[in-house]
Amino acid sequence: MARQDYELIVIGAGPAGLAAALSAKEHGLSRILVLERDTELGGILNQCIHNGFGLHYFNEELTGPEYAGRFIDQLDGSGIEIVCDTMVIRLENSDDWRIVHAMSVEKGYQRLKCRAVILAMGCRERxxxxxxxxxxxxxxxxxxxxxxxxxxxxxxxxxxxxxxxxxxxxxxxxxxxxxxxxxxxxxxxxxxxxxxxxxxxxxxxxxxxxxxxxxxxxxxxxxxxxxxxxxxxxxxxxxxxxxxxxxxxxxxxxxxxxxGLIPENELSSEAGVKIDRRTSGPFVYENLETSEKGIFACGNVLHVHDLVDYVTEESQAAGKAAAAFVLGDAPADSGHVIEIKTEPTVSYTVPQTVRVNEVERSLRIFLRVNKIWEETSYIVFRDGDNVIARFKRDYMAPGEMENANIPRVLLDRVKGNTLRVLIEEA
Amino acid sequence: MFDVAIIGAGVSGSALAYELSRFHLDVVVLEKENDVALGASRANTAIVHGGYDPSPDTLMGRFNVDGARMCMELVDRLDVEFRKTGSLIVAFDEEDMKEVRVLYDRGLRNGVPSMEILDGKEVCRREPNLSKEIIGALWVPESGVINPWEFTLALMEVAVREGVELRLCEKVISLKKRDEGYLVETERGMYTARYVVNATGVHSDEVHNMVAEQAFNIHPTRGQYYLLDRSIGEVVKSVIFQCPSPLGKGVLVSPTIHYNTLVGPDSEVIEDCENTSTTREALDDIARQAKRSVPSLQLGSNIRNFAGVRANSDYGDFYIKMSAPHFLDIAAIKSPGLTCAPRIATYAIELLREAGLDFKEKEAWDGTRRVVRFKEIPEEEREVFIREHPLYGRVICRCETITEGEIVEAIHRPITPVSLDGIKRRAGTGMGRCQSGFCGPRVQEILARETGKAPEDILQDKEGSHILIGDTKEGRV
Amino acid sequence: MKTLICIVCPRGCHLNIDEENDYKVTGHHCEKGETYGRNELLHPVRVVTSTVKVNSDIHPRCPVKTDQSIPKDDVFHAMKLLDSVLLTPPIRRGDIVVENIADSGAHFVATRDLDT
The missing domain is CATH 3.50.50.60 (FAD/NAD(P)-binding domain)
Known part of the structure; x- marks a missing residue:
């Protein structure tokens, strides 16, 4: 039986998987494997030939293939191992190791052992x-x-x-x-x-x-x-x-x-990863680790994004966290844990749970509102009745994902174990 | 001249073709569609019935128990997906319990083995998702769920391999008596055959009327269904029927061979026997009725709705007889026609023999078939299997884990598929939650490659169901 | 007064443009929005993305885009120019596919690499 040990296996080589792998490499990992089911890299971006990608991240307007190309270029000489035309059909989790069952014409049926896994399989259409x-x-x-x-x-x-x-x-x-x-x-x-x-x-x-x-x-x-x-x-x-x-x-x-798009989490669920019904993606902590130790998630498998730029940022965070996990800098379960609760005006947040000690300077929370807010209003985070943070927005719509960056100092002020997020009119 | 021309390649025609292939006979099957099993055989409740339901003085009652036993033997021989789940006919009140006892007695008369009447507590223990209002049920263990189109295909594949000629896209438009048999005229040509068998389902009255006095009328009856994602888990272990009551026949909730949940059907007599549309009203009604059996049923996890048209008739039984010289009707085959098909085939052979057809058995006849389902290969054997059969290493349908090897194998079986649905029926691609959103284009590519066609020539389903209409960049702007 | 939704970035600001008052723009949140609002009324432009044929079984099409915006009225004409293009790999991102579309100074360029 073929057996190689990796530090990290990334499942999926779309925008999420590529950014995650590159980031993990940058943060100190050397034995990284990316598995892609298609015959080429870039995922869905290859067919998104229109422009409008990259305005946030690259500050210029790119087409899907161009955006993917920027990351594919970086793989050259990175030492990241990439295998295409390969399907992951099962994921096993134990305390120390993750085992990825992958199959391909070329390499047959493989059980690949690794320390950490990043789920980056994307979504499917309703x-x-x-x-x-x-x-x-x-x-x-x-x-x-x-x-x-x-x-x-x-x-x-x-x-x-x-x-x-x-x-x-x-x-x-x-x-x-x-x-x-x-x-x-x-x-x-x-x-x-x-x-x-x-x-x-x-x-x-x-x-x-x-x-x-x-x-x-x-x-x-x-x-x-x-x-x-x-x-x-x-x-x-x-x-x-x-x-x-x-x-x-x-x-x-x-x-x-x-x-509508639905994150594709059959593989995750079978591995024991707990799924949030609001996002159809895994519940994750502040570092994008799922309920299963050593398994991280990013991109559209976590929640459906409307901008690839945010997928990139999120995936880089996942890559960084997976690297920290592998290098032994794993989050301790002790310390203040806050659950973010959505009120009816907000349909979901990512992450859903925050280990306050693990937040460095600030924590970016992605969320979606569930109706159009045409007038100026606020995204409000409350600990009981206390306002922890407020973010002003002129216009919000369900189709446009919002994000709010909460400084660590404010998170430290949360006394309870829940942080409510809601929209309030000005 | 053929010895026998079977009109219709549904389960009845296919089961007969299979049985006839044992003998030294020239047999042709004329099917109006581009594949087998495109009528009622592909859109039905997919159940091998126990046999408690039909009246003992009908052919249905006489054939059901034998048919079920023969089905269970055939699925082994033909490697067809089948699971003996048993069925429960549940009762919500004393009236229903009376009906349960009637069914039990009828079952005994039909020879149904091992039935039991259960109390509400026992029903609840066996099927915890069922309504707490259920006070009892009839348990029929010798019944199960089957892959009906695979069953039909398997029968016909073996028949073709063993010498039967299958002619697709041959719609019969007239039958003319000739001295030695019939001249069969189709839209595309002529065939002559000494014996003609009418196995045309919802069209069986039309074909009967080509050679004989009108004897029965088909009342095409549409039934609609939901197929639910298996991600919701096992809703029921066995097939759950409601008692037939003055309010209606009730709908069933059933596991499928792939551990999805099937819900339906309703029953609506319609004009157009090819109308397999679904309607909002019927689907809503089915949902409401099904929730009576399983209150927690999650219809939001629906992955497909479909409808089938059954060949119900005013005759009240299967219409199987020599209706004219050398002309055999296997007509008005409605539920439990799938279950009875193997028994109907042997009965048909008896009738043809009485009518003078000579049956001489072949010395060598292989009535078996084997297919590889990658999913079923034990994990520890997969590595070696893929090394020896590399195409089984490439997963094409991710929802159902179907590999390129299985698709290619399906394409090169005795009956060549021409459509995505043809591959779906043979290999199971596109059966899952994405409904071929991902694998559709790839299956199309493989089918085009393997059959030397252009992708545009690959159909969705029946003739004319083109998926693509040409190339981009053809200067149409 | 004309109202427009700004399409420069995904934010989609609701712009008000006063045609009577030298096309003065309000409702924008950045300078790009102001320019867009004015241009959209005076001489609207678009980036066009499409594909061209490629002499390859594996990649029958290569995606392309205009390397700068072209007048909105020229979009369909620009599309026509692509019909007769047939590329042969290798193709590199940025390779010019059609030069100087309708004298606009913009070119169609390939937006991905395609190897032989």
């Missing part, structure tokens, strides 16, 4: 069935990301007359992409009263091409035996129930679904 759109099941119904792969990587057209359900960024980007390739996009339909995508994408991808966006609408039926022929769109009430009499019919051959 399907038509997860949201239970009734009707027939013809060809021509695609997840937007699957269509993106066909169009951008394979160079194949998936349809001529298109309707898009969901105004998430991938859906918006595909509306423009399909239009530029000669398809007619008839409408973008969004169940919620607001779009989940970035404003700039609504402008550049819909407004530029006069594609109507129907908010508080959904697709309630799909017809067609061989290929999609017609869909029914209906307005929904405040409980997201279709309103009879509001039916609109579209003759289309293609439905693209951009109805």
């Amino acid at each position: 399907t038509r069935f997860a949201i239970q759109i009734p009707g027939s099941r013809p060809a021509g119904i695609f997840n937007a990301g699957t269509a993106q792969r066909y169009v951008n990587i394979e160079g194949k057209m998936v349809g001529r007359r298109v309707i898009i359900l969901g105004s998430g960024d991938i859906g918006l980007i595909m509306a423009r992409r399909m239009t530029l390739e000669g398809a007619k996009v008839l409408a973008c339909v969004e169940l919620l009263p607001y779009s989940g995508g970035l404003n700039r994408n609504i402008v550049q991808c819909l407004h530029d091409f006069d594609i109507p966006l129907y908010l508080s609408h959904t697709i309630t039926n799909i017809e067609g035996k061989k290929r999609v022929q017609r869909v029914t769109v209906q307005q929904v009430d405040e409980n997201r129930r279709p309103i009879p009499g509001t039916e609109m019919y579209y003759d289309v051959d293609t439905v693209l679904l951009s109805v």
Whole structure:
């Protein structure tokens, strides 16, 4: 049985895995292995050929492949071992070692031993069935990301007359992409009263091409035996129930679904990693360690990000923490542990638990609000009734992840074991 | 001239083709779709029924117990996924308990072995997720869940390997009596056969009427389903039926061979026998009824809805007889048709023999089939297996852990698939939670490569279900 | 007064542009936003991203972008120029694919490396 011992194995070589591996290397690890299921590095960025990546991190506007390229370049001569076309199918955890079961054509079935693991497997798309759109099941119904792969990587057209359900960024980007390739996009339909995508994408991808966006609408039926022929769109009430009499019919051959992303954690769950139902990703501590010792998580497997720049930062933190763990600088469980509790205005936070002693200068907390806040308001952290920190925001929306950087000195003021986070109007 | 032409490659036609392949006969199977098992055989409750339900004076009642036993033998011989889970028919009140006892007695008359009537406490002990309102149940251990399309495919694959000719995309449009048999006209050509067998499911009345007086009418009956993600865990261990009552037949909650949970069906007579659409109303209704059995059922973990159309009829039983000279109907095959299929096939052979067809057994006939499922290979043997069969080292469908080796093997079996769904039925790709979002394009690529086609020629499912419509950069802007 | 959502960065500021008053911009949070708001009304521009054909079985397409913004009205014309391009690997990030799109001074450049 093939047996090599690594300090760190990173599962996934998308933006998260690459940044994590490079950061772990920078923080002192030398035996690092990255396992990637695809035949090339870069993950989903390879098919995200549009620009808009890197504004925060590189302070310039890059396309997906360019953003990935910057990290792939750094691997040269880094000594990080990379193996593509390899699937991790099981993860075992014990006190001292993690064992990664990986398989590939080249190397067969391997049980790879390592001190730490970073989960960086990304996410998958929610399907038509997860949201239970009734009707027939013809060809021509695609997840937007699957269509993106066909169009951008394979160079194949998936349809001529298109309707898009969901105004998430991938859906918006595909509306423009399909239009530029000669398809007619008839409408973008969004169940919620607001779009989940970035404003700039609504402008550049819909407004530029006069594609109507129907908010508080959904697709309630799909017809067609061989290929999609017609869909029914209906307005929904405040409980997201279709309103009879509001039916609109579209003759289309293609439905693209951009109805949400779900972190892919089947592997994590089987290894015992506890999953937060709010994020569908692992519960993590301030250093991005999961409930399982030595297993860290970052990127879209942890929670779905809207900007890759934040994935990079988060993954660098995970790489650094994994390095510290391997080099024996592991967090002690003693000390003040604070659980961050979300109030109804906030849908989740990452991390969920903070070991105060492990926070150096400050702790960045990512969170999402669950409705649009158009007026100036505050992200407030409270210990009981005491305000620990307040962050002013002019505008917040569920589609745009917020973050708040809390200085260690303020965390030290928390007396209880919970820190409540909520949004308060100014 | 063929000795026998079987029209329809569902489970009935396939089981008969399998049985006929034992003999020195020239057999052709004419199927209107591009693959086998594309009618009721692919969208049903996937159960090998115990046999307590049909009346003893019907063919259904006579064949069920034998059929179930034959199915359980065949799944071993054909390496088809099957699990003997047993079934429970649950009772919520005394009225239901009366029905349970009726079913028990009927089961005894049909020869169903080892049934028991359980009290509510015992039901609860065996199936902790069931409603606490259940006061008792009928336990039928000799029943289980099967992969129905794999079963159908396996039967036909062996038949084809053993000499039966399968002609796909051959829709029969007329049958004309000739001296020695029939002239069978399809949309694309002509066949002659001494004997014709009608195994056309929801279309079996139409085909019957081509040669005989109208004797029965099919009432196509649609049933809709939910398939739930196995990540929610084992909801039920056995198949949970509700008692048929004046309120309706009730819906079932059942484990599948892959440890998902299947919920459904409803029952709705429809005009268009090819209409397998789902509807909001029916799905909501099924959800409500299923929660009566399993109150905690998480329908939010749905990974697929589907519907199948059953060949219910006004005849009240399977319609299996020589309806015209040299013309055998295996018609109006509804539930428990899947279970009965092997028994129907042997009965059909009896009828054909009586009608003058000569059966001479082949000296060498192999009725078995084996497939490799990577998931089932013990961990310690995987390394060696992949070294010897490298393509089994590449996982293509990540939700179900299906390897390229399994896909390639499925493509090169006796019946070549032409669609993603064809691969799904053979290898199990795309059955999981992502519903082929990830593996779809890769399976398409492999199928195109292995069959020498362009990716655009690979279909989603039936003829005309094109996934791709051409290349980008063709100057269409 | 015209209202626009700024698309310079993901923040998406809501801009008000006063056409009567020398296209004065309010509601922006940075200088880029101010410039954007004015330009968007006077002469809107976009970066175009797409793909071109590649002579390769493994990578049938290579992603490209305009290396600077081009007038919004030229976007479809620019797309047409890509139809007739066929690249042969190796390709390097930044390689010029189409020069001087519609005399705009912008080029289409490859956005990834593709090896033979």
